[in-house]
Amino acid sequence: VAPATRLFQTVLKKMNEFEQIEQIRRMAESKRGIRLDETIVGIGDDAAVLRWKSPHLVVTTDCQVEGVHFSFKTSSAEEIGYRLLAVNLSDLAAMGATPKAVLVSLCLGPTVDAPFVKKFYSGMLALARKASVQIVGGNISRSKHTSVFDLTAIGGMHAQPLLRSGARAGDLVAITGTLGDSAAGFFALKKLGPRARQRFGPQVVRHLRPVPRSEFGPRLVGLASSCIDLSDGLSSELHHLAAASGLGFWIDQKSLPVSQGLRRLAKEFNQDVSQWVLHGGEDYQLLFTVSPDHWKQVEKVARLTQTPISVIGFTDKQNANRGRGRTRRTRTAPSVKLLRVDGKTQALEAEGWVHF
Amino acid sequence: VAPATRLFQTVLKKMNEFEQIEQIRRMAESKRGIRLDETIVGIGDDAAVLRWKSPHLVVTTDCQVEGVHFSFKTSSAEEIGYRLLAVNLSDLAAMGATPKAVLVSLCLGPTVDAPFVKKFYSGMLALARKASVQIVGGNISRSKHTSVFDLTAIGGMHAQPLLRSGARAGDLVAITGTLGDSAAGFFALKKLGPRARQRFGPQVVRHLRPVPRSEFGPRLVGLASSCIDLSDGLSSELHHLAAASGLGFWIDQKSLPVSQGLRRLAKEFNQDVSQWVLHGGEDYQLLFTVSPDHWKQVEKVARLTQTPISVIGFTDKQNANRGRGRTRRTRTAPSVKLLRVDGKTQALEAEGWVHF
Numbered sequence: 001v002a003p004a005t006r007l008f009q010t011v012l013k014k015m016n017e018f019e020q021i022e023q024i025r026r027m028a029e030s031k032r033g034i035r036l037d038e039t040i041v042g043i044g045d046d047a048a049v050l051r052w053k054s055p056h057l058v059v060t061t062d063c064q065v066e067g068v069h070f071s072f073k074t075s076s077a078e079e080i081g082y083r084l085l086a087v088n089l090s091d092l093a094a095m096g097a098t099p100k101a102v103l104v105s106l107c108l109g110p111t112v113d114a115p116f117v118k119k120f121y122s123g124m125l126a127l128a129r130k131a132s133v134q135i136v137g138g139n140i141s142r143s144k145h146t147s148v149f150d151l152t153a154i155g156g157m158h159a160q161p162l163l164r165s166g167a168r169a170g171d172l173v174a175i176t177g178t179l180g181d182s183a184a185g186f187f188a189l190k191k192l193g194p195r196a197r198q199r200f201g202p203q204v205v206r207h208l209r210p211v212p213r214s215e216f217g218p219r220l221v222g223l224a225s226s227c228i229d230l231s232d233g234l235s236s237e238l239h240h241l242a243a244a245s246g247l248g249f250w251i252d253q254k255s256l257p258v259s260q261g262l263r264r265l266a267k268e269f270n271q272d273v274s275q276w277v278l279h280g281g282e283d284y285q286l287l288f289t290v291s292p293d294h295w296k297q298v299e300k301v302a303r304l305t306q307t308p309i310s311v312i313g314f315t316d317k318q319n320a321n322r323g324r325g326r327t328r329r330t331r332t333a334p335s336v337k338l339l340r341v342d343g344k345t346q347a348l349e350a351e352g353w354v355h356f
Numbered sequence: 357v358a359p360a361t362r363l364f365q366t367v368l369k370k371m372n373e374f375e376q377i378e379q380i381r382r383m384a385e386s387k388r389g390i391r392l393d394e395t396i397v398g399i400g401d402d403a404a405v406l407r408w409k410s411p412h413l414v415v416t417t418d419c420q421v422e423g424v425h426f427s428f429k430t431s432s433a434e435e436i437g438y439r440l441l442a443v444n445l446s447d448l449a450a451m452g453a454t455p456k457a458v459l460v461s462l463c464l465g466p467t468v469d470a471p472f473v474k475k476f477y478s479g480m481l482a483l484a485r486k487a488s489v490q491i492v493g494g495n496i497s498r499s500k501h502t503s504v505f506d507l508t509a510i511g512g513m514h515a516q517p518l519l520r521s522g523a524r525a526g527d528l529v530a531i532t533g534t535l536g537d538s539a540a541g542f543f544a545l546k547k548l549g550p551r552a553r554q555r556f557g558p559q560v561v562r563h564l565r566p567v568p569r570s571e572f573g574p575r576l577v578g579l580a581s582s583c584i585d586l587s588d589g590l591s592s593e594l595h596h597l598a599a600a601s602g603l604g605f606w607i608d609q610k611s612l613p614v615s616q617g618l619r620r621l622a623k624e625f626n627q628d629v630s631q632w633v634l635h636g637g638e639d640y641q642l643l644f645t646v647s648p649d650h651w652k653q654v655e656k657v658a659r660l661t662q663t664p665i666s667v668i669g670f671t672d673k674q675n676a677n678r679g680r681g682r683t684r685r686t687r688t689a690p691s692v693k694l695l696r697v698d699g700k701t702q703a704l705e706a707e708g709w710v711h712f
Contacts, residue, residue, distance in 0.1 A: 040412065041517060046450040046585060047416035047509075049517050052408050056396065060403035060493060061459040061508060067500040094402040103417040105461075107504045137416060144423040145501035148463045152417060152508035153403075161397060161405050229402060 027125055039101070039136055048136035050101055054156030058097035062087045066109060066147040074189045077116045078123030079208045080149065085124045086212050087231065088153035089131055090284040093217030094229035096162040097155030099131050104138035109147035120149075131214050162220055162227035167245035167289035169317035171225050174298070176213055176285045176307050178259040179234055180273070181206040183280025188265055202261045210284040216307040217286060223298050227288040233279040235336070237287050239350040242335040245289075249336045251313040251348060278338075279351040289315055313339075383481055395457070395492055404492035406457055410512030414453035418443045422465060422503040430545045433472045434479030435564045436505065441480045442568050443587065444509035445487055446640040449573030450585035452518040453511030455487050460494035465503035476505075487570050518576060518583035523601035523645035525673035527581050530654070532569055532641045532663050534615040535590055536629070537562040539636025544621055558617045566640040572663040576644060579654050583644040589637040591692070595706040597645065598691040605692045607669040607704060634694075635707040645671055669695075 041049035064070055064084045075083070085102065092099045104124070106117065117140070128135060133153075185203030188196035197204050213229075220227060226245060228237050234256075242249045256277050266273045290298050295311075302309045338348040397405035420426055420440045431439070441458065448455050460480070462473070473496070484491060489509075541559030544552035553560050569585075576583060582601060584593050590612075598605045612633050622629045646654050651667075658665045694704040 041451075041519065045517075045520050046447040046583075047414045047453065047511070047517075049451065049453075049513075050413040050415070051411060052413045055407060057406040057408045057413065057510070058403045059406070059457070059459055059508075059510065061461045061495050061506075063461050063463060063495060063497055063506070065463050065497050065499050068498050091402040095397075095405065097403065097405075101415070103415055103508055105417045105419050105506045105508075107419060107421050107502075107506075109502075139417050139419060141419055141421050142424050143421050143502050143504060146463075146465075146499050146504070148499060148502070148504040148506075150417075150419070150461050150463075150504075150506040152415075152459055152461075154413070154415065155403070157405075161401075161403075163397065164401050 027121055039134060042136050048103070050136065054158055056157045056161070058092055058095050058155040058157055058161065059152065060088055060091040061150065061152040062091065063148060063150040072111065075208055077119035081120035081123035082127050082209050084149045084151050085127050086210050087284065088151050089212035089214050090210070090229040092153055092155040093213045094162065094227050094286055095155070096218050096221035096227065097157045098218050099133045099153055099155045099214055101134050101136045101154045103152045104135060105150040106138065106140045107143040107148040108140065109143045109145055112147050157218070157221065159221045162224055164226055164228050164240055164244035166226040167241060167247050167315050168225055168291065169247055169315055171289040171291055171315045172295060172311050173249060173251065173289055173313040173315060174309055174311050175257065175287050176216060176309055177283070178257045179283060179285070180276030180280040181259055181262055182210060182282040183276045184262045184265050187271065191269060200261055200265050202259065203265060207282065210282065212284060213286045213307060215305040216301065219301040219305060220288060220298070223294045223301070224288040224290045227286055230283040230285045230287055231281060233281040233351065234277070234287065235279050235348050236350040238336045238348065241287065241289065245315070248316040249313060250316055250339060251336065252339045253341050255310060255312045257310045278348065383477055395490060398492050404459070406492065410514055412513045412517070414448055414451050414511040414513055414517065415508065416444055416447040417506065417508040418447065419504060419506040428467065431564055433475035437476035437479035438483050438565050440505045440507050441483050442566050443640065444507050445568035445570050446566070446585045448509055448511040449569045450518065450583050450642055451511070452574050452577035452583065453513045454574050455489045455509055455511045455570055457490045457492045457510045458484070459508045460491060461506040462494070462496045463499040463504040464496065465499045465501055468503055513574070513577065515577045518580055520582055520584050520596055520600035522582040523597060523603055523671050524581055524647065525603055525671055527645040527647055527671045528651060528667050529605060529607065529645055529669040529671060530665055530667050531613065531643050532572060532665055533639070534613045535639060535641070536618055536632030536636040537615055538566060538638040539632045540618045540621050543627065547625065556617055556621050558615065559621060563638065566638065568640060569642045569663065571661040572657065573642060575657040575661060576654070579650045579657070580644040580646045583642055586639040586641045586643055587637060589635040589707065590633070590643065591635050591704050592706040593643050594692045594704065597643065601671070604672040605669060606672055606695060607692065608695045609697050611666060611668045613666045634704065
């Protein structure tokens with residue numbers, strides 16, 4: 001089902017909060033900053049209908065699961081809604097697509113009430129308006145235990161997408177923003193609870209309200225040779241690019257961008273900075289490769305969109321040839337090398353990110 | 357994230373079943389009966405990319421939640437996967453859209469293992485191939501308690517969609533198939549357990565493996581004046597159409613199509629046939645209105661697609677005028693009247709469908 005019906009009925013039946021849900025519908029359909037002209041049928045029928053002008057449709061889905069991606073203890077309803085949209089917009093940005101519309105599927109556990117849903121939508125809509133994305137439909141259902149929030153994002157693009165494959169030997173490896181802040185913020189939340197918000201605000205915000213690179217990503221099209229967003233941590237994502245391109249990646253540890261707040265947090269809790277920087281997940285920065293010939297143009301685009309970028313390494317044919325043939329299947333193929341701060345070289349293994 | 361990455365990584369980490377998931381990926385990408393030409397990027401990058409030829413994009417999302425829409429006790433993995441796709445295709449059919457691609461988001465509770473996921477996909481793919489739908493992406497995540505399976509379906513259409521609004525006074529009200537079988541099958545499953553499959557096969561199958569009207573729906577475009585699929589039961593859906601069109605609906609109880617199996621089941625368990633027929637949910641038949649001028653053409657399309665159809669009533673301006681103004685807000689607006697078998701007339705109230 002789509003939108004309104006199931007949304008209205010389920011919530012109505014379970015919560016008797018018709019007026020409130022009507023309000024959400026009105027919130028979602030507000031015209032402020034949203035291009036309604038492409039939506040022929042929005043919330044309120046069996047499906048939404050969009051007039052499609054772009055030749056390419058770019059679609060992705062990602063969820064936020066209670067106790068896995070978030071905890072009701074550390075995140076507000078607004079933050080959970082915001083984050084659900086942000087992580088999906090980040091995937092579109094990594095393809096170079098411009099976000100257009102989303103569908104939201106909520107499975108509400110027993111602790112979730114109608115005011116929560118309203119706040120959740122309000123957090124999501126704040127970002128949707130900023131990104132000119134329209135919520136065109138969705139679904140609300142009950143869940144006996146766990147709350148699961150699912151979103152499907154639809155983007156458009158006229159050119160060829162930015163893939164994980166496509167890097168060429170001798171390309172620069174670059175990244176937006178700083179690394180590891182989200183993981184550090186998550187750590188601070190677990191250690192300090194709500195007090196972490198005051199003490200390490202920027203890191204906590206980066207964890208709870210990551211900023212998708214929705215303006216920068218589409219502008220990399222035609223410039224970057226490959227691109228991916230950082231959901232599972234730098235080391236994992238580097239291995240994805242290396243495997244997809246069949247090239248070796250050399251990373252210069254000294255060049256990895258680290259925030260002052262993260263260093264302060266690591267010092268205070270006697271934690272290893274490089275663990276967060278190399279393997280911390282959920283930063284939602286873009287990791288991309290670009291020919292040195294295009295670098296000046298990339299810098300221009302970065303200035304235009306006020307996106308901090310750093311070169312962190314380069315790609316190399318040599319390195320890849322060794323692991324070739326099995327690179328796609330072997331998770332720890334020795335194709336990513338780290339030039340350490342101490343001057344030594346080591347293989348950079350892919351370490352997965354475990355949320356909770 | 358999309359597809360493969362998160363899918364591979366999560367399942368890999370938690371299950372060590374890489375080979376099995378590779379197999380699913382191969383299953384999903386098999387070319388049998390699937391138009392790969394429109395998919396530029398399928399499973400394996402941050403998002404899927406489709407070349408879009410239709411001017412209209414029709415999108416919907418619906419989920420299957422453990423303990424709400426299904427139980428692992430009564431449904432097999434294949435059936436849960438099949439049903440997740442079927443309920444979404446039914447929404448597209450109700451819009452008159454042709455299904456093209458789907459994204460699947462799985463949140464796996466603790467009881468779900470890798471063989472389950474494979475069987476789940478196999479059930480879903482059986483229907484996907486039949487409907488020429490491609491699984492272009494998705495996501496797999498853990499869930500601490502409840503399993504939640506979410507799907508977003510993308511369809512295309514060149515003409516104007518079939519809406520819930522649009523019925524005109526004097527239209528015929530019609531329906532595909534028979535009514536109440538799914539609710540009766542669900543009842544039998546609860547009463548008899550697995551034995552219900554032998555004793556009341558057609559009803560159980562209608563509950564566990566509903567057949568979306570994917571061929572008939574798109575052919576109603578230009579003929580039907582409004583359309584909706586039956587997920588919440590006839591009475592509820594009639595009220596949706598009545599409210600959206602601002603018309604009164606008269607339904608002739610004698611003309612409601614009822615299967616022999618349902619009558620037998622009702623008799624054996626001393627149940628009220630009309631309760632299932634009028635209010636039983638999850639039949640996923642199409643309920644539509646059509647001008648008498650177009651009826652012969654609708655019959656032709658029904659023969660062509662081997663779809664049983666029945667006229668069950670008509671629409672009336674008179675009836676609606678009374679409740680007007682509040683019809684959109686009042687759930688039990690007296691705009692749907694039932695001409696009972698005993699010759700008397702009564703208001704047909706919307707009764708919601710409660711799954712488990």
